[in-house]
Amino acid sequence: MASFRSRLGELKQLVARRAPALAARLGSSVDALRHPTRRVVVRALLALPALLLLYVLILIPFTPGISDIRKVSSEQPAQILSADGRKLAEFKQSNREWVPLAGISPHVIDALIATEDHRFREHFGLDWRRTIAAALNTFSGDRQGGSTLTQQLARNLYPEAIGRDPTLTRKIKEAITALKIEAVHSKDEILETYLNTVPFLYNAYGIEMAARTYFDTSADRLDVLQAATLVGMLKGNSYYNPVLNPERSLQRRNIVLQQMVRRGKLDAERFDALREKPLRIDFERQSEVPGPAPHFAKQLRKWLIAWADRNDYSIYGDGLIVRTTIDSRLQAAANQAVFRQGNALQRIADAAWGRRSAWSPDVDLVQSFIRESPEYRAAIGKGRTAQQAMQDLQADKAFMTALKRQKTQIQIGFLAIDPRNGHVKAWVGSRDFEQDAFDHVQQARRQPGSTFKPFVYGEAFRQGAKPSDRLIDQEVAIAVGGSEIWRPTDGGPPSGESMTLADALAQSKNTITAQLMQQVGAAKVARLARDMGVRESRLEAVPSLALGTSPVTLKEMVSAYGTIANAGVYREPLLVSRIEDRDGRVIEEFGPADAETVLKPAVAYTLLDSMRGVIDRGTGRAIRNRYGIRADVAGKTGTTQDNADGWFILMHRQLVAGAWVGFNDGRVTLRSDHWGQGAHSALPVVGDFFRNALRARIVDPRLRFTAPEETGWWARIKRWWRELFAPEPVAAPERRRRPVEAAPGPQAPDAPPEPATRGMPEPPGSDPLQEKIDQILRESEEGEGPREDSPAPAEAAGAR
Structure with missing residues (x-):
């Protein structure tokens, strides 16, 4: 403590000794500032430009590079192709069609240069005379712009890199970028790039889209009045909008014409005649063609942007060729099936909601x-x-x-996946992308109803249950917490009889499924569903989960059914097979994700075999008797409470397809216990799609699911026993070749028809959903297959 005090005293003495010297030095500095010498003034004047130059040098690395400018001017958007080479989409940065300078009316070029930058051909990106004049006018209170066309192009191309605020930093960045552009491009290239990138409102970018939007013509056919109108918009698109502000636009157009006269691009006599003419706008918004798989392309764009960022590519300028897993033939079949069924159901919805009692x-x-x-x-x-x-x-x-x-607009989501590798083959997110861009495949989460039941039965089979095991069809009361009880029903009184698990799944019995859920455990069912493919939606491990009360996406459900069809092996859905550069060289290939075995093959086959019963004798038998599909398929229907959602998913060895049908608002339904069921709303979409796929032989109708071979010592003994007592093979009798007839004769009236061979599609039949609406509404519900009852409302709120 004493040493600290002594040091503090020494410091005070030192400050006291040097204080007079410091005060004297400070006083001399103040005097120098009051009475500067010539040398000080010269140094100060030289320091200002030096500091400004230093600031410019510091900003250069923060402006767009020359290579980036080359990419924008030679824009080559990514081409999205199907697996069979058909174009699905093109990822443009904006709604723009690039046209060469020779394809633009000379009136546009004359009006642009005369109005925006009349010394464009003389400067090198910066017009110093114009800049100084604009600065002087701005200081005097009359704010004016001094940017050249090249500076405007720099600002239009790189708004994020240059900035938007009216600051010195932004102006310097703009000037630096303009000089870079002038160093890389000729004057004609700058004009072409400018006119193809400038915005004109209403999602129209570039002079070609502007000509179509405002005058229903092309850029090369714009007359002098039309050209002056569009160039006039560049001073302020909204303020001089010819659609909303025609008077302002007319005045601005005439100012542009005056500038053309002043710069020698228009005769004064002609100007006097033109200035009195009206605008004559022929307005129509220009929309991008959505393509055959717009919802798929929308999801792919998000994925591709992330990939391009990681790998230093541009999806708008590098000309990438993206080969997807979509099959254009299956996509066309899916679009057609959604269109047909959507129109039929919409007529029913219009009739139901057209009544005054409903709306x-x-x-x-x-x-x-x-x-x-x-x-x-x-x-x-x-x-x-x-x-x-x-x-x-x-x-x-x-x-x-x-x-x-x-x-009351019916919506449909549809997805088809190859279960062997996870390749997405068809994707339809809604009935009409332009009317409803919301994706009902990946974005929409809806209760899956009875399509969730296979997870309950799959867990039961995993725990050792057999399809032949029986449970009593009886009333079920399950406590879900406190005094709340959940009582699932099937729309009618229980029979009191025993049923096999296979029959209960085929007939979609809620009471049997609820009892089975109690035996196997809700938590284990939820875990199995997640393992099989329901990996993004939250599943509540409550008893009512057995009947599909937790909302999920169609993509998750089809992916999970793909696990069943793939012998218990989960494959993550795959959208892209490979990406190539503009010259066709492969940049990256994408194979199926690592296989995850989540169910033993024997368990998966047992579950699939039980789901065959849904198609052969259960709620999905319309696949056989209405769509004539004889291939080896299995599936499940689903309907939620009050018929708010209809589901159907069908499995084949090569393809799994599923559909969801409903309204965006779950409170709206078809108001029909018949048409609201998944067997009548969603099944026809999948049935129509699969029938066309089988007929075109895109899917092989002869392939069958096969039971996995048993392993272990007992299996070897059984195979040895069968081989030991197998009968001797009998030679087949020689078949004589039937002579070829000149022309087949008519079949005798009493001749029996040829039996339909299993595995081959039958001839097409009539589709009652395509008949008149009055015939649809009068159609009998008899013979349409058993009713699939929607889950009864859970009496406990926590069970929903």
Whole structure:
């Protein structure tokens, strides 16, 4: 402590001795600033540009590189191809069609240069005279822009790298980039790039899309008035929008014409005649062609962007060729099946919701829809009371019609996967991508209903149960916590008879499935479902899970069924097989993910064999008697409470396909116990698709699922015993070749028809869903296969 005090005293003495010297030095510095010498002034003046130059040098690495500029000007978007080489999509950065400078009207070029940058051909990216004049005018209160066309191009191409704020840093970055562009490109190349990248509102980029959007013509046919109108928009797209602000746009067009006269690009006499002419806009939004698999392409774009970022590629400029797993023939069959069934069910929905008892302003559900609408919230925000807003919207016929159309629009999701390798073969996310881009394959989570039951039976078989085991069809009451009881039903009283597990699965018995769930355990069923493919959705391990009360995606369910069809081996769905560069050289190949055996082959085959019963004698038998499919297939139907969701998934050795049918709002249904079932709503989509796939021999109708060979010492003994007592082979009699007839004669009227060979598709039959709506609604429910009852509501909230 004493040493510290002594050091502190020494420090104070040192400061006291040097304080006068420091004060004197500070005083001399202040005097120098008050009365600077010539040398100080010169140094200060030289320091300012030096500092500015240093700042510019520091900013150069933070501006786009020359290679990046070359990529943008030679844009080559990624080409998305199917497995059989058909084009599915093209990943453009914007809705733009690139046209060469020779394909653009000379009026456009004259108007652009005369108005935006009349010394364009003379400068090297920066117009110093214009920049200084703009700065002086800005300082005097009249703010003006001094950017050249090259600077504007730099800002349009690289808004993120250059920035948008009106700061010195942004202007310097813009200038540096403009100089780089001028160093790389000729003046004509700069003009071509500018006119093909400039935005014109309404998702129209470039002069070609602008010409189509505003005048229903092409860029090479724009006349001088049309060219002046479009060039005039560049000063402010929204402010001079010819659709919403025609008067401003007309005034701006005439200013552009005046500039053309001033720069010698238009005769004064002609200007006097043109200035009085109207705009004559022929407006139509330009939409990108969605392609045959738009929802698939949308999901693929997200994946490809992440891949390109990791591997330093651009999906817009590097000309990548992406070969997907989609089969264009199967995709076309899926699109057709969704279209046909969607239209048929929409007629039924329109008839059901067209009744006043279903849709009228005083119906509680309709009023709920009104209160949830943006129009209702906007009315409340403007000060209307809840009652006034409700009354106004109820009286608005256009609003009510649009609301009804939105809420009662049938939607369908469809997915097909090759179970052997996980290749996605067909993907349809909705009935119409342009009307509803929401993907009902990957994004939508809905209750799967009875399509979840195979996980319960699969867990039971894994634990040693057999399809021949029996349970009593009886009332079930399961405590789910506290005093709450869950009582699943099948829509009618239980029979009291015993049923085999195979028959219970085929007939989709809720009471039997609930009892089985109690025996095997909900947690184990949930774990098995996750292992088999339901890996993204949350599954609640409660008794009602047996009847599919936890929402899942169609992609997860089809993937899980693929595990069954692949002998218990899970394969992650695969979208891309390989990526090539623009010259066809392979950049990366993608094979199936590592196989995961989640069920023993014998257990998987037992489950699949039981699900054959669904098709042969159960709720899915329309696959046989209506669509004539004789191939070896298995599957499951599914219907949720109040018929809100209809499901059907079908398995073949080469292909697993599933469909979901419903409305975006789960409160809306087909209002029919018949058409709301998965056997009548979703099954026809898959049946139609599979029938076409089999007929085209894309899927081999002769392939069959085979039971795995037994292993172990007991299996070897049984094989030895069969071989020991096997009968001697008998030579087949020689077959005589039948002579070829000139032409087949007519079959005798009483001749029996040839029996249908198993494994071969039957001739096409009639499709009652394509008949008139009145015939559809009168069609008898008899002979359509057994009803699949939806799960009864859980009496315990926690069991839902």
